[in-house]
Amino acid sequence: MKKGIAAVCLSLLLTALSSLGAGENLILVKDGNPGSTRIQMSYDPSAQEFQAAKELNHYIRKISGAHVPWQVQAPAFQRVLGKDPDFTEITLATLENGKYLLPEAVKEKLSKAESPQAFYIRTDGSRILIAGRSPIGVLYGAYTFIEKYLGVRWFHAGPEGEYCPAAGTLSVPAIDDFESPAIERRMIGAWRGSLTPWSVDDHNRWNRRNKMQYASPQPAGMSREALDLALCGDEKPTGGGHVTFEQAVPQKLFAEHPEYFPLQGGKRVCKARSQRCLGNPDVQKMVIDFGVSLAEYNTLFGVGFHDSTDGWCECAECRKLGTYNGVYKLNTAAHRFAAKMTSEILKRNPGAGGQRILIYSDFRDPLDDPSVRYDGRVKALYCSHQRCYVHPLDDQSGSCNRKYYRELLAWRKHCPNLGIYDYYAYASSPYAPMEYTLARDLKLYRKLGLKSFYDDCTNKDLPMPSSNWQFYYVLAKMSWNAELxxxxxxxxxxxxxxxxxxxxxxxxxxxxxxxxxxxxxxxxxxxxxxxxxxxxxxxxxxxxxxxxxxxxxxxxxxxxxxxxxxxxxxxxxxxxxxxxxxxxxxxSGQKDIPVVRADSKITIDGELNEDVWRRAPLVAGFRTPDGSQPVEATRVKVAYDSGHWYFAIEAMTEHAWSPLKAEAKERDSAVYSDDSVEIFLMPPDGDYHHIAVNSLGTVYDAKIRDVAYESGAEVRTKVLKDRYVIEIKVPVAPMGRKIEDGQVWRMHFYRNCRNLQPPKVSEGSSPDGTPPHEQTRFRRAVIGRSAIRNGEFTRLRDVPPSQQKNLDGRQFPFGWNGVGARMITENGKNSVLVHNVIYSLMTVPREENGYVIRGEVTASGKGQMKITVSSCIRKPDDKRGFGHENRRVVLDAALKEEPAAYPFRFEFAPYENGYLYINAPDAKIDSVSASMTAK
Ligand SMILES: [Zn+2]
Ligand SMILES: [Zn+2]
Structure with a gap:
């Protein structure tokens, strides 16, 4: 049964193929009988050719049950003598060892191929030639033959990843198939932990069969054969990289040679991840010597810098190294150094090709100095930290990737041998179908002539190769043929x-x-x-x-x-x-950001003395990302008019251990690394805008991460004894927006505190503890006048003795009344416990247009919560008092134990207003919000 179905699949495949070629099919196996079919190798086959023969034998047997033996020399000898053997032969040969054997056309095509991985599969009489530019080309050719012409697939590692058809008869049509990789180096950098449930061996086998190169560690105690397979045609093992300095200029030299180490604040320092003094000639010599010695051991050398730095050198030589046209930049220093080191190493040992340099996150800004150019033998990899993996790199419809695309294009001018180093495995997206983005990226990389694709798959917390196997399968296929x-x-x-x-x-x-x-x-x-x-x-x-x-x-x-x-x-x-x-x-229970309309002028002067700021409620709920109470409080208020957002921010510094960190002085520099506050503003259905301000008033502004966005923000800051104050006005015209009633914006604030008592110097805090940039968790900010007074229960009134039996307690929220209700305060936030009912007269103006009311109650508890509106219509000439004439239930919901937001919506006719009642047997009401929009 199973065999039958597979055989149908294979015959479909073969029918499709034979329609491409001309002539008769060549029979390899007939009804399970191999006849005299042979796999022929040269007299002294390399590990790759031998592996090719073994794999061909293995899969022919697995599909058909027939054992096709491999052999060396004899028929080749006959062929040289001009005799054609009378059996079918799969001939494996390299350009080198097949020079007397291969037809001229095949030799010519292969000798012109740029890549040593190129191969040519061709039928020639009773032979199937699988010829490689080099031994690895033969092996890749054999795998292509097994895949394309015998119908096997290796979707992912492990036994379940393989598809193998079953068929008694195996034949192939006329074949004329030359292939060379679209991207010369294709690697998945994986570690044991990230490969779960597979072993490194499983993964390497899958890589080999899909013509990918290895970048995973070779297991200790490997066999000679495994080593041969791993080394030929593949990337050589790498030394250096992030640990170049540890290896070339080790920390133990600090005692005797502090001048090798960075000068910071007037002192030479040596910390765990200190860089080195790049301008020091001895340091340069040691790095070059180290590179040359690695090259002599046939090891690829990556000139690198420490990841996440403990500081770069500020000495005069290093400043000079990083200065172009009077401006010092770290990327100038880093790449002038690395370009010089790599060319010196190549000068001393021209065989030291294959060096690698990472264009890494904190020094990957495009260079100002056009004369910096890496040697063509140096493999430069642009590291794509922070690019978005949902949208293709050249996607022009959003802002997420523009910056990175621009940078990649700029680096082509400095690096003739440019590639990309992607981090799909670090985008918190296991089991996400990212292969469609990858496919478009690979077409782009091919078009740009990139030479390498490296996917960093070392994240041991996510089993990416298994959960995203489709991604790696598409990578393998399309990095050979980007047109697929x-x-x-x-x-x-x-x-x-x-x-x-x-x-x-x-x-x-x-x-x-x-x-x-x-x-x-x-x-x-x-x-x-x-x-x-x-x-x-x-x-x-x-x-x-x-x-x-x-x-x-x-x-x-x-x-x-x-x-x-x-x-x-x-x-x-x-x-x-x-x-x-x-x-x-x-x-659940996430609150809206309360925003108030600025109906009088707000002067941006760092003084929060405007009436609007007195009226505006505080944005509550600042937490650290782990959910705890932050050491320092942050007070934020928000106002708007049709053209601007206004923010009043007080960053308390009551626990400051050292002065405020305030190093960023230039626009769009790393303001967020200082004591600072970040604002995220996301218009309805749009991308978010990011504005960070430090205590000096330096502004960083970007649309997502694209700093080309200029916010036009007006900012004043003031540093006081126990806080610093930021008052800021952000126009929405540069976002192409207007602020209008009924809109829902999303908003977020992130406080960076950098001056706490060591060892925990830094602290981040934000509403709900939501990290920066996590746009899906930004809170809502509903535009529109509030239809409810004091829905956050911030203003309180004294309860007169006559009401104290209904409202248990001395104080109750202003504007609210009830029966069987009590106000409580937890963590500085007021809530109301309801065992019967609370109510409030709404603030909807009696006007001729009528209103749509959208609201939300954040509550927790047991039983049903019911919201009722009781209203009447009174035109201006109507002298009657209030009457409960129209009643409607606008929400009837079963409460959950966890706080949750319960939305409601209703409409008021012209001249209608009334009371909002909240009935519940056992509820804790955290807030009530309702905004009105004219109909
Ligand atoms: Zn220096
Ligand atoms: Zn995106």
Whole structure:
């Protein structure tokens, strides 16, 4: 049964192929009988050619049951004598050892190939030639033959990753297939932990079969054969990199030679991750010597700098190294140094090709000095920290990647041998279908002529190769042939991988992709976990689970297929469902940012003495990212008019241990590394804008991360004894916006405190403890006049003795009344406990247009909560008093134990206003908000 289906698949494949070529099919195996078919190698085959023969033998046997032996020399000898053997032969040869054997056309094509990995598969009489430019080319040719012409696939590592058809008869059409990689170096940098559930061996085998190169450590105690396989044609082992300085100019030299180490604040210092004095000739000599000695051991040398720096040198020589046209920049110093070191090493040892340099996050700004140019043999890798992996790099519709695309283009001028170093595995996106972004990126990289693609997959917390196997499969295929169509590639993959369950599984993955692509926000290195939002779409989780259940039914007793579907179910549960539950919990009860209309002028002078600032409620709930109370308080108030946002910020410094950190003096410099406050502003359906201000009033502004955005913000700061004050006015015209009633903006504030008592010097805090840039968790700010007074319960009134039996306690929120209610204060925040009812007269003006009211109650408790509006219509000439004439229930909800926001909406007719009642048997009301928009 199983065999039958697979045979059909293979014959379909062969039919499709034979229509491409001309002539008759060459029979390799007939009805399980290999006849006299042979695999022929040269007399002294390399490890790669030998591996090629073994793998051909293995897969022919696995598909057909036939054992096709390999052999060396004899028929080749016959062939040189001009005799054609009377059996089918798969001939493996390199350009070198096949020079008497290969037809002229094949030799010519291969000798012109730039890449040593190039190969040529061609039928020639009774022979199938698999010829490589070098031994690794032969091996890659053999794998291509097994894949393309015998129908095998290696979707991911491990036994479940392989698809192998079954067929008694194997034949191939006429073949004329020359291939060379689209991107010369293709690597997945993985560590043992990130490969779960597979071993390094499993992963390396998968890499080899998919013609990827290794960047994972070779296991200790490896065999000679494994070492040969690992080293030939692949990237050599790397020395240096982030530890160049530790190895070339070790810390122990500090005692005797402090001048090798960075001068900082007038002193030579040596900390764990100190850089070195780049201008010092001895340091330069030691780095060059180190590079030359590594080259002599055939090891690739990466001139690198420490990751996350403990400081660069400020000495006169280093300043000079980094100064171009009178301006000092770190990137100028770093790359002038590295370019010089690499060319000196190559001068002393021209064989030291293959050196690598990382264009790394804190010194990857494009260079001002056009004369800095790396030698063409130096592999330069642009590191894409913070680029967004949801949107392709050259996507011009959003702002997330513009900066990085611009930078990559600029670096081409300095690096003839440029590649990219991506961090998909660090974008908190396990089980996310990012292969579609990758496919477009790979086409771009090919177009730009990039020479390397390196994916840093070392994140041991996320099993990326297994949960995102589609990504690595597309990477392998399209880094050889960037013209492939990713949709077709994945469709074929799902057909073969899921077999008889492929119909529901294709729907499953299509829905997963739709949810991922339409989720809010971006995904980047260290960024928010975007997958958590995929399942916030109503009913999506159930639909996915239904597809899985259907697939499981169709899988029946097929053990391999059941395991494959179980893998999907496991990832869905672990990553999507669990993350969605976390997000739901975080968002439940999240409050709106209270904003007030500025109906009188606000002067930006750092004095918060305007009436608007007195009226505006505080943004409450600042927490550190781990949810605890911050050491220093931050007080934020927000106001707006139709053209501006206004912010009044008081950053308390009551626990300051040292002076405020205030180093950023230039616009768009690293303000956020100082004592500072960051503001995130996101218009309705738009990208967010990021403005950071330090105590000096220096501004950093960017749209997402693109500093080309100029906010036009007007800022004044004031440093007082116990706080610093920021008053800021941000026009919305540069965002192409106006602020209008009924809009919902999203907003966030992040306080950076840098002067606390050591060892914990720094602290970040924000509403809900939400990290910066995590746009999906920014709070809402609803524009519109408030239809409710004092909904945050900040203003209080004394309860007269006559009311004290209804309102248990001395004080109650101003504007509110009730029966069986009591106000409580927790962590400085007032809430109302309700056992019967509270109510408030709404503030909707009796006007001729009528209003739409949108509101929200944040509450927790037990039983039903019911909101009722009781109102009447009174035109100006109507002298009657208030009457409870219209009653309507606008919310009736079962309360949850956790605080949650319960939204409601209703409309008032012209000249209508009334009371809002909240009834509940056992509720804690944290806030009530309602905004009105004219109809
Ligand atoms: Zn120096
Ligand atoms: Zn994006």
């Amino acid at each position: 169509d990713v949709e077709q590639l994945m469709d074929e993959a799902y057909t073969l991988y899921y077999g008889k369950a492929s119909a529901p599984m294709k729907q499953y993955h299509a829905l997963r992709r739709e949810l991922w692509e339409s989720a809010p926000g971006h995904a980047s290195y260290g960024g928010p976990c975007r997958i958590g939002y995929c399942l916030t779409v109503e009913g999506a989780e159930q639909r996915l689970l239904n597809f899985l259940a259907e697939a499981e039914k169709l899988a029946g007793n097929d053990g391999v297929l059941k395991k494959r579907i179980a893998m999907d179910r496991d990832f869905l549960t672990r990553f999507w469902i669990a993350e969605a539950a976390k997000i739901k919990k975080l968002m």
